Amino acid sequence: MxxxxxxxxxxxxxxxxxxxxxxxxxxxxxxxxxxxxxxxxxxxxxxxxxxxxxxxxxxxxxxxxxxxxxxxxxxxxxxxxxxxxxxxxxxxxxxxxxxxxxxxxxxxxxxxxxxxxxxxxxxxxxxxxxxxxxxxxxxxxxxxxxxxxxxxxxxxxxxxxxxxxxxxxxxxxxxxxxxxxxxxxxxxALPANHALAVVHSGVAHRLTDGGYRQRRSECEAAASALTVKSLRELDVADLPAIMALPEPLNRRTRHVVTENRRVLDGVAALERGDAVEFGRLMVESHASQRDDYNVSLPEIDALVETALKHGALGARLTGGGFGGCIIALVEDPASWWPAVAAEHPAARLVYPR
CATH class of the missing domain: 3.30.230.10 (Ribosomal Protein S5; domain 2)
Structure with missing residues (x-):
């Protein structure tokens, strides 16, 4: 340089x-x-x-x-x-x-x-x-x-x-x-005897198109309706009140609250070296992004399903959504990737290179 x-x-x-x-x-x-x-x-x-x-x-x-x-x-x-x-x-x-x-x-x-x-x-x-x-x-x-x-x-x-x-x-x-x-x-430490694989879906990620701002605004509206400073103040015990909010604020809030819990559970899984549990949490996270936060796309969902079908312990959309990459937890990216690539010719392996 x-x-x-x-x-x-x-x-x-x-x-x-x-x-x-x-x-x-x-x-x-x-x-x-x-x-x-x-x-x-x-x-x-x-x-x-x-x-x-x-x-x-x-x-x-x-x-x-x-x-x-x-x-x-x-x-x-x-x-x-x-x-x-x-x-x-x-x-x-x-x-x-x-x-x-x-x-x-x-x-x-x-x-x-x-x-x-x-x-x-x-x-x-x-x-x-x-x-x-x-x-x-x-x-x-x-x-x-x-x-x-x-x-x-x-x-x-x-x-x-x-x-x-x-x-x-x-x-x-x-x-x-x-x-x-x-x-x-x-x-x-990341799970031993496993590796992360990051795969670009072939659909460019672009937060500036408005979806990100809208989600943030919805979270702020939900926090105001529930009279909390931020959604961080809520936990899974608050889900009955959360689900009483109007659509889509209820689902947006449910994603944030359950995703916070998944992070804490994921940390515990990493600390005890439980790759299977960590992978399960990744799958749950993707479903929440898809169904509650609505930031996934059909191409992303299909790529996640293929990643799991070919042996990934977990896979999910990573990043803000609306395109971009998935991240998968696999035993060996080199042997896992060819089968995924065969079903998704527009996708490319970003990491490992």
Missing amino acids: SALFSELFAAIPAAVARAPARANLLGEHTDYNDGFVLPTPLPYLTTVALGPGPAGMIEAHAARFGETKTRALDAPPAGDWLDYVLGCVRVAMQEGAAVEGVRVAIDSDVPMGAGISSSAALEVATLRALREWLGLEIDDVQVAKLGQRAESGYVGMPCGIMDQMVSSLGTPGQALFLDTRSLEYRLL
């Missing part, structure tokens, strides 16, 4: 940093409800090199798209990839960072439209590079919080904090159990 930056801008970068993508094992659509999540980082990386640039301006090059964009630091979002970078620069400036102008070079092998959080990887990598360049006294949790603030406040995507936290704090090969209300977290 230093070479790319030097080629583009005839200067040596002041800092280079990277951050990974992620897959979520359990805990979908719970993070913006102050709930529990259980993601893991994936070995796909976004790398950012940056240094000083023209006063009042950001000049950034994305190698993946082969394009360079220039914008004023005080410009509004334009609906493109530069928004994520500029949003991070702006929140850093709000925290007191002295940025007069900045040049940025970006490269990434994170698959786009897969629902494995290319945006959080870009945000965390950018903020890490800014931290190194400017000597910012922010820890990895603060990096995640600033990344979320950039995406929600500047980009305009009202995301939870799960993606930024696992990109900033996760360890490859381990799950990150995160309480999104307190931001307490711990790392857990």
